[in-house]
Amino acid sequence: MKLARDTWLIFQRQMMLVLRNPVWVIVGIIQPLYYLFLFGPLLKGALRLPSAEAYRIFVPGILVQLAIFGTFFVGFALISELRAGVIERSRVTPVSRLALLLGRSLRDVVSLVVQAAIITVLSIPFGLAVGLGDALLAFAVLGLIALMLSAASYAIALKLRSEDALAPLLNTVGVPILLLSGVLLPMRYAPHWLADVAKWNPFSWAVDGSRALFAGNPGDSSVWKSLLILGVLTVLSVFWAARSFAKSVR
Amino acid sequence: MIETIGLRKSFRARKATVDAVRGVDLSVAKGEIFGFLGPNGAGKTTTLRMLATLIQPDGGEATIAGADLRRNPGQVRRRIGYVAQGGSTWDAVTAREELVLQARMYGIAKADARQRAARAIESFELAEFADRKCQTYSGGQRRRVDVALGIIHAPGVIFLDEPTTGLDPQSRAHMWDEVRRLRSEGMTVFITTHYLDEADALCDRVAIMDHGEIVAEGTPNDLKREVSGDVVTVGVPGAAEQAAKLLDNQPYVRQLEPSGDGVRLVVDAGATAMPQILRTLDGAGVRLDSIELHRPSLDDVFLTKTGRSLRES
Numbered sequence: 001m002k003l004a005r006d007t008w009l010i011f012q013r014q015m016m017l018v019l020r021n022p023v024w025v026i027v028g029i030i031q032p033l034y035y036l037f038l039f040g041p042l043l044k045g046a047l048r049l050p051s052a053e054a055y056r057i058f059v060p061g062i063l064v065q066l067a068i069f070g071t072f073f074v075g076f077a078l079i080s081e082l083r084a085g086v087i088e089r090s091r092v093t094p095v096s097r098l099a100l101l102l103g104r105s106l107r108d109v110v111s112l113v114v115q116a117a118i119i120t121v122l123s124i125p126f127g128l129a130v131g132l133g134d135a136l137l138a139f140a141v142l143g144l145i146a147l148m149l150s151a152a153s154y155a156i157a158l159k160l161r162s163e164d165a166l167a168p169l170l171n172t173v174g175v176p177i178l179l180l181s182g183v184l185l186p187m188r189y190a191p192h193w194l195a196d197v198a199k200w201n202p203f204s205w206a207v208d209g210s211r212a213l214f215a216g217n218p219g220d221s222s223v224w225k226s227l228l229i230l231g232v233l234t235v236l237s238v239f240w241a242a243r244s245f246a247k248s249v250r
Numbered sequence: 251m252i253e254t255i256g257l258r259k260s261f262r263a264r265k266a267t268v269d270a271v272r273g274v275d276l277s278v279a280k281g282e283i284f285g286f287l288g289p290n291g292a293g294k295t296t297t298l299r300m301l302a303t304l305i306q307p308d309g310g311e312a313t314i315a316g317a318d319l320r321r322n323p324g325q326v327r328r329r330i331g332y333v334a335q336g337g338s339t340w341d342a343v344t345a346r347e348e349l350v351l352q353a354r355m356y357g358i359a360k361a362d363a364r365q366r367a368a369r370a371i372e373s374f375e376l377a378e379f380a381d382r383k384c385q386t387y388s389g390g391q392r393r394r395v396d397v398a399l400g401i402i403h404a405p406g407v408i409f410l411d412e413p414t415t416g417l418d419p420q421s422r423a424h425m426w427d428e429v430r431r432l433r434s435e436g437m438t439v440f441i442t443t444h445y446l447d448e449a450d451a452l453c454d455r456v457a458i459m460d461h462g463e464i465v466a467e468g469t470p471n472d473l474k475r476e477v478s479g480d481v482v483t484v485g486v487p488g489a490a491e492q493a494a495k496l497l498d499n500q501p502y503v504r505q506l507e508p509s510g511d512g513v514r515l516v517v518d519a520g521a522t523a524m525p526q527i528l529r530t531l532d533g534a535g536v537r538l539d540s541i542e543l544h545r546p547s548l549d550d551v552f553l554t555k556t557g558r559s560l561r562e563s
Contacts, residue, residue, distance in 0.1 A: 002357075006355070009351070009354050009355065013343075013351055016343075017340075017342055017343070020342060021342065081340070084337065084338070084339070084340055084341070085334050085336050085337050085338035085339075086338060086339075086340050088304065088334050088338065089334070089338035089352070089399065090355060091304060092302050092303065092304060092327060092330075092331075092332040093327060093352070093355040093356050093403075094324055094327045094328055094355075094356065094357065095355040095356075
């Protein structure tokens, strides 16, 4: 009860800050739109696919890309908050430590899902067709990615406490995760060794699951597998980050 | 209100262990302004952060406002306020928004939180800028907001870590007034400072800290008296030797040395010694040119206890 109340309190504050300065949400939408307008037609031609089918492959890919890169870097904001003393001020109050994390991560999840919904709607004129239920399930996959990566990003930020250390680390981890998930092109075009490596990447499963949903196959095994894999990893990530928040830090 | 026994903390930095706090025993009474004086790196902030539940002590016990620091940090948090050295506001929101959020983080309901914020804005005189974003505030305004945030839940004890560092003299005086007001409202104030005059003017009692230990403790006046008494300089042109001979065997004179055209005396209490000095010299017909009383400063205390001047360290 107290956890829910405190989480809501922190979430409200964070959401207010986003709405007051929504530039990052807008940037988050514009970047995938570039891919949609400037890379989508190329993909369609290269794969010799009809428009609807090309965008069914392509849109879930850029949504996962947005989920990964839109939330993996949220730790930067936390470092600014640490520097301003906001986190320390919260830590001397009896507010729930888990709420300090969840309130922020929920803000990240909500912004991401809103961005994803806008991009999905804007893709419809290109010939994308997706059922509402399937789309909502795909957003659940994206939401799990967002929750997992934002929690991980906060935990890493609490450890490093410096933007200079955070940026290279996140890029070093983030780029291979992205490339090995087949966001731009399905991994079925990959050579065997690369496809084998990609199988160990949970985000590759997320992309496959989302593509199955956008193709109207919610019963495909990649859907429940992606939800299960991401669910377990999200629990671990939140647990880790919550511990970092609760632990005394210098 | 605050009792500690043997509070200790070490940090590991580059494979070396630094004993930041090496056994601090404290006893602070209710309604007191208690000052922690010492140079940077003495362990003041570390002690304060332990008492404010931000870092765990390696050893020792502490009871704050009736709650045990180790066994019940949650209860300690409810009963204390803490204002960090580096500030605590977020640039993109207003002081009023920060005050309401802070109250809400203490579990206070929304309507009550708004009322408390309004009261704090009034009593700390923040009205002029409370609805502007924090990024527009001056250093002194920010500091007042920080303190208002620290006491929004009406704690019994407030910890202030160097609340006047970096402020201009006027803002400093303003902050002293706020601190005295908090005491008059019944709060116990625990303040750290490296300013001698601040400890002297503001604090009811002072503990001097150096290298993680308390080297002296008492009221500023007691400390100064205990260490060196008062200093009296007597100017007697041409009669310095005679004056020295006359005064050297007086019972109230602790120490005597020649000083230019006169003598410098260390006495127990200047107020009672001065008339006696005057009588002694007058009785022997020594013509007095000047007599001056200097109170020893807290710096003299620090110098005696550590062999260094606080200003140098």
